[in-house]
Amino acid sequence: MEKLADSLGRIAPSATVGISQKAREMASKGRDIIALSAGEPDFDTPNHIKDAAIAAIEAGKTKYTNVDGIDELKEAVAVKFRRDNNLEVSARDCFVGAGGKQIIFNALMATLNPGDEVIIPIPYWVSYPDIVRLAGATPVFAQANAETGFKLTPERLERAISKQSKWLILNSPSNPSGATYSAEELRQLGAVLERYPHVHILSDDIYEQLVYTGNDFATIGQVCPALAGRTLTLNGVSKSHSMTGWRVGYCTGPKHILSGMAKLQSQSTTNPCSISQWAAVEALNGSQQFLGYWREVFEQRRDMVVAELNNIKGIECLTPDGAFYVFPSIRRLLDKTSRNGQHIATDEDFVMALLEETGVALVHGSAFGLPGHFRLSYAASNDALEKALVRIGEFCDGLG
Numbered sequence: 001m002e003k004l005a006d007s008l009g010r011i012a013p014s015a016t017v018g019i020s021q022k023a024r025e026m027a028s029k030g031r032d033i034i035a036l037s038a039g040e041p042d043f044d045t046p047n048h049i050k051d052a053a054i055a056a057i058e059a060g061k062t063k064y065t066n067v068d069g070i071d072e073l074k075e076a077v078a079v080k081f082r083r084d085n086n087l088e089v090s091a092r093d094c095f096v097g098a099g100g101k102q103i104i105f106n107a108l109m110a111t112l113n114p115g116d117e118v119i120i121p122i123p124y125w126v127s128y129p130d131i132v133r134l135a136g137a138t139p140v141f142a143q144a145n146a147e148t149g150f151k152l153t154p155e156r157l158e159r160a161i162s163k164q165s166k167w168l169i170l171n172s173p174s175n176p177s178g179a180t181y182s183a184e185e186l187r188q189l190g191a192v193l194e195r196y197p198h199v200h201i202l203s204d205d206i207y208e209q210l211v212y213t214g215n216d217f218a219t220i221g222q223v224c225p226a227l228a229g230r231t232l233t234l235n236g237v238s239k240s241h242s243m244t245g246w247r248v249g250y251c252t253g254p255k256h257i258l259s260g261m262a263k264l265q266s267q268s269t270t271n272p273c274s275i276s277q278w279a280a281v282e283a284l285n286g287s288q289q290f291l292g293y294w295r296e297v298f299e300q301r302r303d304m305v306v307a308e309l310n311n312i313k314g315i316e317c318l319t320p321d322g323a324f325y326v327f328p329s330i331r332r333l334l335d336k337t338s339r340n341g342q343h344i345a346t347d348e349d350f351v352m353a354l355l356e357e358t359g360v361a362l363v364h365g366s367a368f369g370l371p372g373h374f375r376l377s378y379a380a381s382n383d384a385l386e387k388a389l390v391r392i393g394e395f396c397d398g399l400g
């Protein structure tokens, strides 16, 4: 076979996509599968947003657009950042891409050189380290575990900073842990970052709208205005409006970085899909009423899932403040053998055996940099969650 690009040798296919694919293959062969591995809300895109897309098609808004997004969407994004996050930005400071992932890709590709380092707290979203590696730079991991509520502490941040640090990636609420930084915690991290003016901050706020009772969402650019000149604040409609397939993400950040990202985007996707952009205008400007209901449903499911998991011997699960994931520890279940005789040495063995023996698909913690855990997405019906929890419980009880 022809040799592929060396850069591809530095990265791995997405583990979350891999498990979901395996689950789909098993389902297509007739297995009864409950997939709790995917990272998308199970709600449909609200009708008023679909209607806006249909209207855009009918009005012929089906051509190339500005590279960095239509003016109407950049204006809606600026209004959103001012309204929800107190960021003093105008449409000129905003940028639209084909999903949050393309924004991250553009930002890192546009700014990183070999030798540069990017600080990534563990556990992390699977794509961060691989995009950094693809850009030829080096991920530097900063440990955050259950003892710190899966959050980076100021001490650990400071230890990870070097002369080569170009970016710190913060993700709150977090995929995979659901951990959500308070304004005060962000202020403390910000106080460290103020001493290191060469470090930029990529704040991945994609789960902003999914924060549950008693917690307020805060973003670092808002609580640490001194860092605004080197903070890229990223968001998108995938999780907030259940629009994962529409591919629209957006950000605000330093002008020179946005123009580098536009240069890159002009030579890759040209612009995000015109129809999806018009739908996103409606998503941001239109009614947000549905969100209250979604949050309520997610919160109830979270509470049910956490309680049930903690009832299973050997599993320990924190209650996350946001997103739609839980990230329990299964350390006490390792080095055991399943009823079907499979030895469970690692978290990956655990999720593979669980999938094969019970049909429940989860993702192993090591895919997110933290072995001894799994990620369960509760963006699934109550019925599916209840059945899955019974199966997980039986599987764990059968380990000996």
Ligand SMILES: Cc1ncc(COP(=O)(O)O)c(C=O)c1O
Binding pocket: 039, 098, 099, 100, 101, 102, 125, 171, 174, 175, 204, 206, 236, 237, 238, 244, 248, 249
């Ligand atoms: C933490 C995080 N950031 C960014 C994204 C990218 O979302 P999208 O490209 O669909 O906007 C995801 C999606 O799973 C995510 O979990």
